[in-house]
Amino acid sequence: MKISQLQHAELFTLLAFIFLLIIFSVQGSLTEENPEPNENPRELKAKIDKLTEENDKLKAKLKEREKEFPPNIIIEGAGKYAFPSGSGGLTRNLKNFIATDLVKIIEDNFNQYDIDTVVVIGHTDGQSVGNPVSNLDETLEKSATGDLAISNINPGSNADLGLIRALAVVKELQRIKSDDNRLQKLSGQTSFRAYSAGQLTLPNGEFAQPDPNPNAERRRIEIRFTKTRETTTAQ
Known part of the structure; x- marks a missing residue:
């Protein structure tokens, strides 16, 4: 890792x-x-x-x-921290990493910078998920609120898969905050955001060309830190 x-x-x-x-x-x-x-x-x-x-x-x-901006953190989706293929389930190794290394990184950044939100972005490679039917629309909110296990979500695209994996990391962070009395500067409900970039963006920030081949370097979880501010509506 x-x-x-x-x-x-x-x-x-x-x-x-x-x-x-x-x-x-x-x-x-x-x-x-x-x-x-x-x-x-x-x-x-x-x-x-x-x-x-x-x-x-x-x-x-x-x-x-x-020094005014916190770093972006990349969890590479290969080796012992990889997700199971096509799944948003967290392996034991990944859970251990989140509970030790990642939580400490988040706490250190919250102490050092004027931030209040952790943004988790799921990235995938371009190979097809292989599941033609997604139940994301029926299950996503229930999984986010804890009424349904994330394992019950069936991704129908890489965009689905990236979001499921980001949500899995967010849910684990929320669990650690609730059960282990850590991450106390964060709000359990509003300080965590889960997003998906699917297969769209390469690690160097460029848009990816179509490539259906497996590529572990493109599979990753990206952690960004930000601060919520007053929003305005474009007219």
């Missing part, structure tokens, strides 16, 4: 873009159309030093911004 913390790639992309602009602005004064610099070498060096200093400050600020 390996946990991956997804980096804030957009911040570093912005940094790289600004740095390239700095380089191009300096090189622009030395093009073939203008072979002589606009300033003397001493003035040009001073300008470069100032831009480099500003770039270093920006880099430091972006590094600080990273």
Whole structure:
């Protein structure tokens, strides 16, 4: 089992873009159309030093911004933490991992960041579930409220399967909060969200191409942290 913390790639992309602009602005004064610099070498060096200093400050600020956001946690759906094929049932190994490692990660993040919600997203590979009939519409709410075991849900698609697995993790976290007196900063009813991405998104964030072959690297549970805020309705 390996946990991956997804980096804030957009911040570093912005940094790289600004740095390239700095380089191009300096090189622009030395093009073939203008072979002589606009300033003397001493003035040009001073300008470069100032831009480099500003770039270093920006880099430091972006590094600080990273500390404002909690990491995303990936539970890889392979090896001893894999779900049974086509099922949302939690294996003993996965339950043990949730009760020990995952709960501690959640508690640490809630202590460190201004968040109040755990979002659990189920991802699958592109192979067909093989069950043409889904009873998700009839059973999902009952399973979420605890009136029906998750094992009674029959997925009819990968979107179904991803949601069932995410819900299974959420239900286990809710059970731990209720029975083991842990995760006390979370609300048992509103602090957990279960979603499905099905087979849509690859681990690198790109949309997947059609691929019906088994691929354990695409099967995963993603844990994200967020904070509920006032909502507005688009007009």
